[in-house]
Amino acid sequence: MASGFTIAGTIIAAVAGIIAIHKFVVRRPRLQLTGEISGVTRYQKQVSGILNLGIENTGFGNAEEVYLEVHTPTWDFPKEEISDEDSILEFDHDSHGYIGASGKRHRFKISDMLHPGSEYKLIHGDIQLEPHRSYHIKYESSSQSHGPRKGSLEILTDYDTVRISHDSPYFWTPYARRILDIGTAIGSIVPFSLTQPQVQIRDEGIVHKAGSFFEWFVTPVVEVETKEESKISAYSITVHGTIWMRKGSSKTAVGSIDLSRCSVPPGDTVVFVMEDQNRRAKQTLACSSEYKVFKQIPLRYTPKEPPYPSFPLSDIEIDWSVEYEVPEKGDQRGIEIQSYQMETNTFGGPTQVKIRGKIRNENAKGRGFFVIGRVYDSSGKLIGTPNRRIQISSDSVTEFNISCYLPIEESKISTCRVVLQRTL
Structure with a gap:
């Protein structure tokens, strides 16, 4: 009997404590x-x-x-x-x-x-x-x-x-700390993740090519890895780089770079390298600088123009940070990607990637979606995400055609997948 009173007293005390916490802590x-x-x-x-x-x-x-x-x-x-x-x-x-x-x-x-x-x-x-x-x-x-x-x-x-x-x-x-302890204790039995999805920079570097004795073309490359997350279908990722020029023991910021990839599946490793380098608009939109040589990708490295870098190429440094958003997949009921195929061509420079396909819409109304190609290299890394917004006609089959140019050898481009999203 005593033990029964003890249990009842414990329950009453616990309920009273919960009420007090709710009144004086939560409802504040x-x-x-x-x-x-x-x-x-x-x-x-x-x-x-x-x-x-x-x-x-x-x-x-x-x-x-x-x-x-x-x-x-x-x-x-x-x-x-x-x-x-x-x-x-x-x-x-x-x-x-x-x-x-x-x-x-x-x-x-x-x-x-x-x-x-x-x-x-x-x-x-x-x-x-x-x-x-x-x-x-x-x-x-x-x-x-x-x-x-x-x-x-x-x-x-x-x-x-x-x-x-x-x-x-x-x-x-x-x-x-208490909330964290509780979350850790029950984390193994709940059907969803208690941690935030993670996107982080894995590797970075620059690729340079000689244009003449006094000029080099510099292309930055960044590799980002994403954490698997069952509740998320894709990430939209942007890497932001600050370009520094080192002279002696000091360095000065001379520009910035923004590179983006859309529809990156959780768990994928994605390589950021400038797509469509043959399209000047995309080159210049990716860069911001007061100096002409750093206003487009590839960057130009020459001691003949401001900011007058010294040799060797190690004078250039780029500090990177990464941000991501979760795009909206949208209501895709009654919509199906029927078929698609990828073609690659090289014309003495970047490799052109073309993806053509068909989308079936069984709904009575047309809908607008972004059609996105996920292009992978032979190692399984995501290297390009060409995309275009299309209007999918009602109760019909709509054809699509998306493309991009990648500064990668044609033989290293392996496979592609195609997905639809309401937003990028």
Whole structure:
């Protein structure tokens, strides 16, 4: 009998604990500062854009009488450029500088209630930042339901791009480890992955070809591996490279490169090398530089033109980063790829890859899809993803024809697959 009371007491205590956690922990507001930069360009050797700051309630309770203090300890956008006219929130805003130092401190007193899941604009303004630097925005938020909680945003600049990372308020810290432990404990018995899909750079290098005694053509090559993930049909991957020129012990950023592959199956290894080098539009769109020799792929390496590199070719360095998205497959019921075939041809340069096929649509309405070819080499690596958006006619068979040029020997191109996606 005693043991029965003990079990009942334990159950009651557990239920009471769950109720308390739900009331005082789960059903609470969680406020954090949000940041987004738009219209990013490189201007006069600086990275400029528009910084938008907002506030978000990611919790499960309403936030009232919100107070937010934002610090930019070592920098700030010009006060005359700040505008809060686009915000729908009712709030008071003032800012103060630091005596004898740069930076600003912004204070917000928000009158409106912030509901769970809501996000609102606060202020935005033009900024000009130095490339290859890190800028911090520190903040502290509080409301009627909880005391001050600290967090920060970090703005990271490259040659001509900007990204923002977020260090959430410390509220999450005590619970993050516990949640991770629980996830690890049950991970072996749940039917889905508890970890985020991973895309990472596996290898990188440059291929150079002599054009003359004082000129070389340089083509970057990047290899990316993806992690298998049963819940995802494909990744859209972009690698971003910053081109550096080394002179002695110092180096200077001279340009950037963006290469993309769409519809990469999870678990595949994909090789990024410039497709369609014979098409000038694609060459120039992939590159950004103030120097003519680095405005298209292949890059030109010559000591006769700015930035006047020295020899040998090791003076060139490219730092790579990788980003990915998950495209939409779309509703493909009643649509089937009936057949396709691949042809390859070499005309004294890149290898042309052509894929032709037919798609059957049994639906009463036509639909638009991207038809994408996945081209593989003899080692099983994905080396090209030619694509085109087509309108698939209703209740009929639609033919398609996609192609690309790859700087790879024809004998090394092995197989292809064809898939449909609603988005890239």
